[in-house]
Amino acid sequence: MTVHELEASVSREGDGAVIALAGELNLTAQEALDAAYAEAAAGAPEHVVLDFTAADYINSTGIALIVGLLAQARAQAIEVRARGLSDHYREIFEITRLSDFMTIEGSTHA
Amino acid sequence: MAALTKPFHRLRRRDRTEEATSAQPAPATTPTEQTPVEIAPNDPLLAYFQTAPEAVDVEALELDSPALEELKAAGVKLAVPLVSQGELIGVLNLGQRLSEQDYSSDDRKLLDNLAAQAAPALRVGQLVREQEAEAVTRQRFESELEVARLIQQNFLPKELPEMAGWQVAAYYRPAREVGGDFYDVIPLPDGRVGFVVGDVTDKGVPAALVMSATRSLLRASAQRLIEPGEVLARVNDQLCPDMPTAMFVTCLYGVLDRFTGRLRFANAGHDVPYVKTAHGVEELRARGMPLGLMPGMDYEEKEATLAPGDSVLLHSDGIVESHDAERDMFGFPRLKDTVARASRDESLIDLVLSDLAAFTGPDIAQEDDITMVTLKRSAGSAVPGEQDGGVLAELSLASEPGNEREAIAAVERAVTDLALPSARLEKLKTAVGEATMNAMEHGNEYRADRPVLVRVLHADGHLRVQVSDHGGAGRLPPRESPDLEAKLEGRQNPRGWGLFLIEKMVDEARETSHEDGHTLELVLRLEGERK
Numbered sequence: 001m002t003v004h005e006l007e008a009s010v011s012r013e014g015d016g017a018v019i020a021l022a023g024e025l026n027l028t029a030q031e032a033l034d035a036a037y038a039e040a041a042a043g044a045p046e047h048v049v050l051d052f053t054a055a056d057y058i059n060s061t062g063i064a065l066i067v068g069l070l071a072q073a074r075a076q077a078i079e080v081r082a083r084g085l086s087d088h089y090r091e092i093f094e095i096t097r098l099s100d101f102m103t104i105e106g107s108t109h110a
Numbered sequence: 111m112a113a114l115t116k117p118f119h120r121l122r123r124r125d126r127t128e129e130a131t132s133a134q135p136a137p138a139t140t141p142t143e144q145t146p147v148e149i150a151p152n153d154p155l156l157a158y159f160q161t162a163p164e165a166v167d168v169e170a171l172e173l174d175s176p177a178l179e180e181l182k183a184a185g186v187k188l189a190v191p192l193v194s195q196g197e198l199i200g201v202l203n204l205g206q207r208l209s210e211q212d213y214s215s216d217d218r219k220l221l222d223n224l225a226a227q228a229a230p231a232l233r234v235g236q237l238v239r240e241q242e243a244e245a246v247t248r249q250r251f252e253s254e255l256e257v258a259r260l261i262q263q264n265f266l267p268k269e270l271p272e273m274a275g276w277q278v279a280a281y282y283r284p285a286r287e288v289g290g291d292f293y294d295v296i297p298l299p300d301g302r303v304g305f306v307v308g309d310v311t312d313k314g315v316p317a318a319l320v321m322s323a324t325r326s327l328l329r330a331s332a333q334r335l336i337e338p339g340e341v342l343a344r345v346n347d348q349l350c351p352d353m354p355t356a357m358f359v360t361c362l363y364g365v366l367d368r369f370t371g372r373l374r375f376a377n378a379g380h381d382v383p384y385v386k387t388a389h390g391v392e393e394l395r396a397r398g399m400p401l402g403l404m405p406g407m408d409y410e411e412k413e414a415t416l417a418p419g420d421s422v423l424l425h426s427d428g429i430v431e432s433h434d435a436e437r438d439m440f441g442f443p444r445l446k447d448t449v450a451r452a453s454r455d456e457s458l459i460d461l462v463l464s465d466l467a468a469f470t471g472p473d474i475a476q477e478d479d480i481t482m483v484t485l486k487r488s489a490g491s492a493v494p495g496e497q498d499g500g501v502l503a504e505l506s507l508a509s510e511p512g513n514e515r516e517a518i519a520a521v522e523r524a525v526t527d528l529a530l531p532s533a534r535l536e537k538l539k540t541a542v543g544e545a546t547m548n549a550m551e552h553g554n555e556y557r558a559d560r561p562v563l564v565r566v567l568h569a570d571g572h573l574r575v576q577v578s579d580h581g582g583a584g585r586l587p588p589r590e591s592p593d594l595e596a597k598l599e600g601r602q603n604p605r606g607w608g609l610f611l612i613e614k615m616v617d618e619a620r621e622t623s624h625e626d627g628h629t630l631e632l633v634l635r636l637e638g639e640r641k
Binding site (some may be wrong): 022026027028057059060061063064065067069070071074086087088091092095096097098100101 | 512
């Protein structure tokens with residue numbers, strides 16, 4: 001089966017950086033996510049927004065990657081926000097308590 | 111005439127007693143007892159004695175008989191046959207009278223009376239001895255039968271597997287002498303099930319031993335080879351070198367795919383099974399030699415598809431070879447008629463047994479083992495999936511990263527008709543993806559030869575998704591509740607969310623271990639859940 005590897009593109013937004021995620025957030029996403037975060041964090045932003053609008057699949061390995069990213073950001077005192085989560089993944093972020101450690105912005109699709 | 115060769119048909123002659131000899135020595139006679147004279151079964155003297163219930167004057171008798179010559183040579187004057195119920199059981203032989211006079215007619219009458227009373231008494235004694243000897247033989251025979259029964263019972267299945275959408279039943283009744291019948295139901299990977307009915311020629315302990323060996327070889331090959339023809343060919347090759355002469359095994363082996371109803375089968379000279387369908391009775395024929403005769407045999411493989419409501423009868427020759435009081439055989443046509451009369455609700459086994467009992471009558475001892483295995487596909491219903499025993503989908507996936515997406519897609523397609531609310535569906539998809547990943551990674555260690563089996567079932571208001579690995583029993587992945595703080599502080603691996611998520615996504619998640627590996631069953635209760 002074709003795996004849609006994650007594409008992550010970084011852009012600036014005020015005092016923060018936005019990482020737009022497209023594709024699947026699974027084990028294969030690690031490299032792209034790490035690189036994107038390094039790029040986003042390089043300018044010492046106040047916060048980093050993870051935009052999940054175009055992320056169609058997040059599995060438990062993807063959750064683990066987000067946990068890793070969040071741990072890194074906390075060490076660097078960078079706030080992490082989540083944008084564009086579907087209701088389903090928003091619920092998963094709540095169940096896993098990721099939502100306790102990152103701001104969940106209003107979802108763009110339900 | 112066989113009885114005549116027994117030792118008690120020896121003729122004994124008592125000559126003069128010691129006292130008699132000392133009182134009045136007689137010339138040309140040996141003292142005391144002489145070697146008994148034996149009468150061969152074809153000696154005319156035998157027939158003569160049997161038809162002459164009186165004392166016989168030996169010297170006057172003219173017969174071409176070696177035994178008679180021996181008697182004469184031994185100085186026997188008078189022979190009194192001891193006959194009981196027309197059978198010669200002994201002879202009283204008398205030599206010369208002490209007075210050296212001829213035996214008088216009074217002497218003869220006395221002797222005849224004596225013989226008439228002695229013969230039945232002697233016969234009773236002989237019967238008692240025979241009985242004692244027989245009892246010893248019978249005891250040995252009975253304990254051998256007991257051993258044969260024990261072996262047989264030990265190697266028959268203790269219970270039959272539960273199969274959703276199928277009714278499996280088996281019946282086994284050994285004859286008194288315990289034939290070599292056996293049957294087996296073997297769970298196989300990917301939801302398939304193997305069915306065996308076999309019969310070893312011969313009876314008793316040797317047959318039971320060959321039966322147990324055949325059954326073990328079948329079980330071992332069935333797991334590895336799957337295809338019934340290959341399984342029988344392999345078992346045949348393994349049995350041949352050690353098979354006692356003049357013994358062989360007939361055996362039918364079928365593999366059922368319980369999701370599709372496909373039954374692939376091969377036959378090593380065993381009685382042909384019958385299938386009862388909506389259109390009548392069909393025979394499942396496939397060519398093949400019995401097992402254990404010659405190595406290198408090929409076994410034809412055939413296939414039948416069992417539709418909902420169809421039944422199969424696998425049986426041993428003990429049924430068709432049963433006789434009635436007139437020695438007529440039950441036979442294949444009668445059995446086929448019985449199967450044809452089977453209704454959907456009645457047990458086929460009960461029907462065959464009652465027809466058989468009506469045919470043989472109540473007082474006929476069972477001649478051979480009677481064995482039956484029946485397999486019935488449940489009739490359809492209006493609930494989606496129910497016509498397939500509740501199975502909406504089944505698929506086998508290679509253990510490769512990313513393949514959980516295929517499982518998710520397949521489950522989503524399978525439950526379309528159930529019109530789950532989208533939130534429920536999304537949760538189910540996540541749970542299926544996580545369960546499949548766990549099975550591929552922890553159970554199968556991403557090995558190419560270990561597929562993940564995913565089954566979707568719908569019955570009784572429940573949707574069940576079963577995800578099975580082939581990682582062997584006994585190694586459930588360790589379970590640790592994920593603690594996000596600990597993970598963020600690096601005290602816990604950031605991973606380990608799978609089972610935690612699964613349990614939050616579905617109403618129930620049940621983990622079971624089986625011979626092959628583990629199955630995680632995800633359950634959604636569907637009551638009142640239409641959109």
